[in-house]
Amino acid sequence: xxxxxxxxxxxxxxxxxxxxxxxxxxxxxxxxxxxxxxxxxxxxxxxxxxxxxxxxxxxxxxxxxxxxxxxxxxxxxxxxxxxxxxxxxxxxxxxxxxxxxxxxxxxxxxxxxxxxxxxxxxxxxxxxxxxxxxxxxxxxxxxxxxxxxxxxxxxxxxxxxxxxxxxxxxxxxxxxxxxxxxxxxxxxxxxxxxxxxxxxxxxxxxxxxxxxxxxxxxxxxxxxxxxxxxxxxxxxxxxxxxxxxxxxxxxxxxxxxxxxxxxxxxxxxxxxxxxxxxxxxxxxxxxxxxxxxxxxxxxxxxxxxxxxxxxxxxxxxxxxxxxxxxxxxxxxxxxxxxxxxxxxxxxxxxxxxxxxxxxxxxxxxxxxxxxxxxxxxxxxxxxxxxxxxxxxxxxxxxxxxxxxxxxxxxxxxxxxxxxxxxxxxxxxxxxxxxxxxxxxxxxxxxxxxxxxxxxxxxxxxxxxxxxxxxxxxxxxxxxxxx
Ligand SMILES: *[C@@H]1O[C@H](CO)[C@@H](O)[C@H](O)[C@H]1NC(C)=O
Ligand SMILES: *[C@@H]1O[C@H](CO)[C@@H](O)[C@H](O)[C@H]1NC(C)=O
Ligand SMILES: *[C@@H]1O[C@H](CO)[C@@H](O)[C@H](O)[C@H]1NC(C)=O
Numbered sequence: 179x180x181x182x183x184x185x186x187x188x189x190x191x192x193x194x195x196x197x198x199x200x201x202x203x204x205x206x207x208x209x210x211x212x213x214x215x216x217x218x219x220x221x222x223x224x225x226x227x228x229x230x231x232x233x234x235x236x237x238x239x240x241x242x243x244x245x246x247x248x249x250x251x252x253x254x255x256x257x258x259x260x261x262x263x264x265x266x267x268x269x270x271x272x273x274x275x276x277x278x279x280x281x282x283x284x285x286x287x288x289x290x291x292x293x294x295x296x297x298x299x300x301x302x303x304x305x306x307x308x309x310x311x312x313x314x315x316x317x318x319x320x321x322x323x324x325x326x327x328x329x330x331x332x333x334x335x336x337x338x339x340x341x342x343x344x345x346x347x348x349x350x351x352x353x354x355x356x357x358x359x360x361x362x363x364x365x366x367x368x369x370x371x372x373x374x375x376x377x378x379x380x381x382x383x384x385x386x387x388x389x390x391x392x393x394x395x396x397x398x399x400x401x402x403x404x405x406x407x408x409x410x411x412x413x414x415x416x417x418x419x420x421x422x423x424x425x426x427x428x429x430x431x432x433x434x435x436x437x438x439x440x441x442x443x444x445x446x447x448x449x450x451x452x453x454x455x456x457x458x459x460x461x462x463x464x465x466x467x468x469x470x471x472x473x474x475x476x477x478x479x480x481x482x483x484x485x486x487x488x489x490x491x492x493x494x495x496x497x498x499x500x501x502x503x504x505x506x507x508x509x510x511x512x513x514x515x516x517x518x519x520x521x522x523x524x525x526x527x528x529x530x531x532x533x534x535x536x537x538x539x540x541x542x543x544x545x546x547x548x549x550x551x552x553x554x555x556x557x558x559x560x561x562x563x564x565x566x567x568x569x570x571x572x573x574x575x576x577x578x579x580x581x582x583x584x585x586x587x588x589x590x591x592x593x594x595x596x597x598x599x600x601x602x603x604x605x606x607x608x609x610x611x612x613x614x615x616x617x618x619x620x621x622x623x624x625x626x627x628x629x630x631x632x633x634x635x636x637x638x639x640x641x642x643x644x645x646x647x648x649x650x651x652x653x654x655x656x657x658x659x660x
Contacts, residue, residue: 224466224584227288227295228547229459231449232280234320235271235303237310244268247307262559263552266452267651271303276555277324280450280457283566285331288461291588294338297328298447376448376458376549376646377423378622380430382440420644427630436623438537439530443622448549448649455649457552458569463586465535465543465616537618544617546572548587551649568593570646574613575606611642 235248241259243251248260248270260268264276301324305312332339430436448458509516535543548571558564571578573586579599580586589597595605606613614621628636629643 222293222466222469223291224545225292225461225463225586227284227292227459227461228298228447229284229295229450230298230447231300231451232277232324233271233300233303233449233451233453234274234277234324236274236316236320237303237307238264238271238273240273244270246309247271247304248273249307249310261556263555263564264452264457266456266556267454269306269453271306271453272451272457276452276457277450278327279563280459280552280566281327281331284459287566287591289331289335289337291591292337292461294340295328295332297339297341299341300449300451301325304453375419375446375455376649377419377446378626379423379426379444379446380622380626381442381444420647424630424632424640427626428632430623430627430630433623433627438532438619438623441619441623442536443617443619452552452555455651457555458549458649460547460549461587461591462547462617463545463573463584465539465541465545466584468541535618537620539616539618545586546577546614546617548573548591549646553650568596568609569649570612570642571610572612572614572617573610574615575601575610577615607638611639 237247237249239249239260240262241252242248243253243258244260244265245251248265248268253259260270260273262273262275263279264270264273302317302320303312328339447460448455450457450459530537532538533540535541539545549569550566551569552564552566553569554564568591571587575596576599577586578589578592578596581599593605593609595602596609612625614625628639632640
């Protein structure tokens with residue numbers, strides 16, 4: 179089963195969430211959303227946490243075999259045995275030692291540094307052991323235990339936790355994706371945990387119209403979902419998602435020809451469970467400049483009104499930027515057999531504005547994220563605990579030290595070499611090869627074009643993107659197979 183969970187970052191509900199009392203915040207637009215905007219001394223940090231796919235498994239046993247979902251059978255070779263904090267790059271869920279360790283770490287290091295938490299679900303173990311079928315009771319128990327701990331760590335401190343709307347079993351995430359991607363002006367980003375692979379992709383207006391649910395899943399979210407990284411490496415089919423993404427990116431229109439109205443970005447964060455890679459979480463920074471000023475609110479309202487007027491003037495029929503090569507040859511849409519084709523789809527109006535926080539960095543715009551990981555999870559044990567470290571960040575090196583205003587990442591949560599403003603090019607390249615100014619749609623497209631164009635100057639960033647996707651699985655698995 180595809181562990182797909184998702185959450186929509188809807189601007190108004192975030193505004194509500196950031197100031198609401200510590201209860202779960204429903205993802206609906208409150209009628210008085212604007213009145214609940216943070217005002218003076220909002221105390222906002224300008225950061226939130228994205229946590230996904232913890233998958234605690236109370237049946238996990240140390241020194242067990244991947245083939246039993248780490249429930250039984252001690253392998254002869256030591257390096258094939260599950261470790262105290264889990265089995266990296268494997269097909270097993272998280273031991274409670276790992277989920278506890280992660281939440282304890284977040285409590286100590288991040289609970290005071292974020293405004294809210296986005297929790298895109300999957301709080302039960304997978305049903306992947308025929309000898310030990312998962313029961314509804316167990317799912318409830320695991321969910322309750324996770325919620326209780328999340329509550330202790332965050333909600334009880336006044337930090338709202340915004341849970342995922344549901345998983346693949348409950349919702350049809352695909353059709354929601356289609357619907358929500360039309361609201362580029364208020365939805366600033368879409369966060370998923372999907373197959374636990376670190377990546378991003380675009381949805382275009384035309385994709386959302388053309389594809390029905392199943393096609394959508396296959397075309398955009400497809401990746402073999404039955405195998406662990408270990409299996410994949412053995413079949414060396416492991417790189418297919420990276421390659422198809424790069425290919426997609428290579429087909430993007432040139433900057434001058436891009437209609438930004440057409441695009442929305444899907445961010446897929448890797449998981450806490452080390453299946454099939456390593457435990458991770460993300461800390462996003464967002465723009466809070468001006469939030470405490472008088473009049474920020476009025477400005478926002480005025481802007482909205484202006485946009486509404488503009489939109490009314492705009493003709494709903496727009497031409498679209500990106501053309502799928504080969505698909506948009508002259509098609510006679512009057513012919514019956516062509517009516518259902520991509521070229522003849524109806525073009526719906528989209529809610530987009532170049533002034534929206536998804537397009538221009540302004541109050542609420544996501545500025546970037548830092549991703550933390552646990553590279554030594556397979557080596558650590560009771561006496562030698564693993565360490566969360568910065569894996570990479572999307573920011574530019576210089577933006578880590580803004581001088582005044584909000585620091586995107588607290589300095590104490592950076593590696594030593596990044597804590598001073600004295601830049602060394604090496605560390606910038608190592609931890610921050612993207613150097614993105616913000617996470618507006620234009621910035622994402624800029625990165626995608628660099629990733630898509632196989633020229634010499636892009637070789638490093640392309641290699642790093644791949645490495646982040648697979649989190650060193652290639653090297654680790656080579657060692658395993660020796
Ligand atoms: C994990 O934490 C829970 C709740 O704090 C505790 O009851 C449980 O014993 C812990 N388990 C392990 C394996 O550390
Ligand atoms: C944040 O938004 C303000 C406008 O409100 C803008 O001037 C500033 O450049 C933005 N900051 C970043 C880091 O993008
Ligand atoms: C920055 O680092 C370099 C090399 O480590 C050092 O030579 C230089 O003095 C440092 N500059 C400042 C302003 O600290």
